[in-house]
Amino acid sequence: xxxxxxxxxxxxxxxxxxxxxxxxxxxxxxxxxxxxxxxxxxxxxxxxxxxxxxxxxxxxxxxxxxxxxxxxxxxxxxxxxxxxxxxxxxxxxxxxxxxxxxxxxxxxxxxxxxxxxxxxxxxxxxxxxxxxxxxxxxxxxxxxxxxxxxxxxxxxxxxxxxxxxxxxxxxxxxxxxxxxxxxxxxxxxxxxxxxxxxxxxxxxxxxxxxxxxxxxxxxxxxxxxxxxxxxxxxxxxxxxxxxxxxxxxxxxxxxxxxxxxxxxxxxxxxxxxxxxxxxxxxxxxxxxxxxxxxxxxxxxxxxxxxxxx
Ligand SMILES: Nc1ncnc2c1ncn2[C@@H]1O[C@H](COP(=O)(O)OP(=O)(O)OP(=O)(O)O)[C@@H](O)[C@H]1O
Ligand SMILES: [Mg+2]
Numbered sequence: 001x002x003x004x005x006x007x008x009x010x011x012x013x014x015x016x017x018x019x020x021x022x023x024x025x026x027x028x029x030x031x032x033x034x035x036x037x038x039x040x041x042x043x044x045x046x047x048x049x050x051x052x053x054x055x056x057x058x059x060x061x062x063x064x065x066x067x068x069x070x071x072x073x074x075x076x077x078x079x080x081x082x083x084x085x086x087x088x089x090x091x092x093x094x095x096x097x098x099x100x101x102x103x104x105x106x107x108x109x110x111x112x113x114x115x116x117x118x119x120x121x122x123x124x125x126x127x128x129x130x131x132x133x134x135x136x137x138x139x140x141x142x143x144x145x146x147x148x149x150x151x152x153x154x155x156x157x158x159x160x161x162x163x164x165x166x167x168x169x170x171x172x173x174x175x176x177x178x179x180x181x182x183x184x185x186x187x188x189x190x191x192x193x194x195x196x197x198x199x200x201x202x203x204x205x206x207x208x209x210x211x212x213x214x215x216x217x218x219x220x221x222x223x224x225x226x227x228x229x230x231x232x233x234x235x236x237x238x239x240x241x242x243x244x245x246x247x248x249x250x251x252x253x254x255x256x257x258x259x260x261x262x263x264x265x266x267x268x269x270x271x272x273x274x275x276x277x278x279x280x281x282x283x284x285x286x287x288x289x290x291x292x293x294x295x296x297x298x299x300x301x302x303x304x305x306x307x308x309x
Contacts, residue, residue: 002071005162005193006033006056011065013051013217025051027217028065033210038184038194040208042201042297048217049197050090050166056195057087057164070162083111086160088168090197092151096140100131100150103139107154125157126150128183130176144171149180156183163187165196169203181207201293211293213300216308221300228296234266237295240279240286249278257298266291266299 013026025048033039041049054060056067058078066073072080094103104122113121126135129149134142139150148171155163165184169177177200184194184207198204204211205225213221213228221228229235234254240246243263247256253275254267265275272288279286 002068003035004032004068005035005037005070006031006195007068008032008052008056009066011052011055011067012063013048013055013060014063025217026055026062026065029214029217029219030065031212031219031222033193033195035193036188036191037210038188038196038208039210039212040204041195041197041212041214042199042204043197043214044301047214049214051217052214053087053164053166053195053197057085058082059087084161086155086158086163088151088155088163088165090166091170094139094142094147094150094154097138099136099138100126100142100146100153101135103150104154104157108157111158121157121159122153125153125183128156128179129153130179145173145176148172149176152180152183156187159187159190159192161191162193162195165194167197167199169198169200177203201297205293213297215301215304220304221296225293225296228300229291229293232266232291232296232299234268235291236267236269236272236288237291238265238267238272238275238279238286238288239263240265240284243279243282243284243286246278246282246284250275255299257295257302264295266295 008029008031011026011029015023015025029052043049055062056069058074058081061075069081070084074081101122104125105118108118108121126132129152131149131153134146152168169180188194211225212219239262241262244258244261246263250256250265253271254265257264276286
């Protein structure tokens with residue numbers, strides 16, 4: 001049995017239509033997802049994340065390259081892949097004329113679970129997603145976050161070996177997101193594998209053991225969040241509101257990242273007092289904290305944009 005849940009080699013996808021020029025969405029993506037791990041794909045809008053997930057989930061055929069999921073080629077053996085995966089699509093919606101309980105139950109029955117198992121798993125998953133009170137209301141009457149939770153509950157109830165989750169927590173409040181994180185951790189503890197996308201970098205950091213940053217259809221960086229943060233060139237982030245004009249003075253102390261009218265400097269703790277002295281001299285305040293995945297992401301993608309232009 002392959003140790004990898006997903007092995008992608010040089011995956012390419014060009015969308016073609018008669019009326020518009022072709023769109024190269026993936027230009028050779030290689031990545032691996034070890035079994036039992038939670039892996040996140042990060043990237044700007046249009047980077048190619050959903051395209052990749054759809055190919056790996058057998059919903060779209062690649063233009064080139066190869067993806068193996070649970071040891072099977074998605075293009076030539078999709079029927080062996082499908083029973084092992086479950087997908088929360090981006091912007092998926094529950095059936096409006098079903099209740100969350102009916103939807104989760106029906107989905108499990110369609111996937112071959114017997115009635116009592118489907119009922120038990122549906123109830124459990126709805127409970128985990130905090131939906132017990134609304135589980136018997138038509139989905140059309142649910143709030144946006146409750147609908148999204150219904151989608152996640154339906155899919156996690158399958159306990160499929162591999163879950164593809166495209167922005168699973170979009171629109172959820174901070175408490176609900178943490179409940180989702182907890183249930184994802186529980187799923188991988190029990191042996192499932194999770195490949196997700198998210199634009200919430202705190203979520204990516206809290207949840208995933210490995211990250212891939214995709215930009216314009218290519219992997220531009222990957223590693224643990226600690227590894228990605230180390231590539232930024234410092235461990236400390238100093239933000240000086242109104243400090244954009246100090247960029248030239250502070251460039252010698254580390255990496256300056258303009259941030260609206262503010263200036264964010266990535267540097268090492270040893271340089272802190274000198275930098276604060278400059279801010280104070282200019283009658284500016286500063287906030288200091290550890291470098292976050294957000295800085296690592298902005299810098300990696302920023303470099304990629306610079307190289308392109
Ligand atoms: N059916 C399609 N036909 C033509 N172009 C498409 C199609 N689907 C996606 N694209 C284009 O392919 C590129 C990648 O899109 P994709 O949906 O994979 O990005 P994404 O990383 O998921 O973005 P987001 O963060 O906004 O969800 C974009 O330029 C998009 O406009
Ligand atoms: Mg997407």
